[in-house]
Amino acid sequence: KAGVTQTPRYLIKTRGQQVTLSCSPISGHRSVSWYQQTPGQGLQFLFEYFSETQRNKGNFPGRFSGRQFSNSRSEMNVSTLELGDSALYLCASSLISGATLGEQFFGPGTRLTVL
């Protein structure tokens, strides 16, 4: 069974631009979560999608948004990029969500550099 895939793997943008990252979960997994990893703040939860609905959101500004499609693939968008958005963005998929929490499996990440 294929793992979680993320595209692109590396991205360089300039301040003020916007970016879209993509995540395809493990087949059969319906929950996709996004995380940001920076040297200063560590790994932080951004949001979780399940059945095309955002179920949970971390403490990030509205410039960070996401969506999930009917095939469970998810995209994350960051608008008006700032230097501090430079980070490794990881997505994770899990089989179940809600009352019973499932083990999360991570993709390889997208490394975003904002110049």
Place this chain on the structure above:
Amino acid sequence: GIQVEQSPPDLILQEGANSTLRCNFSDSVNNLQWFHQNPWGQLINLFYIPSGTKQNGRLSATTVATERYSLLYISSSQTTDSGVYFCAVLTGANNLFFGTGTRLTVIP
């Protein structure tokens, strides 16, 4: 929010040595996972362990949920064990809170 603390922050071992990494959390959790992050950033699942003890080869983990801690044991360490080890806890919502990690360096 919940606090997740890991110790030690850094650990240097001679190849073949054993080690114990600790994860303390400040509140009740529904589940706990241990990960190894490789040099390319990939988080590799080690254990999904809400309670009890699990073993996988040279690695084992124990979670005592009532006392809010988990331990990761690495025996007969190898240079390929180097990297950062994270524990992460799941609370009522399906999102992980990560510890700050333990950076392990195994020298030959």
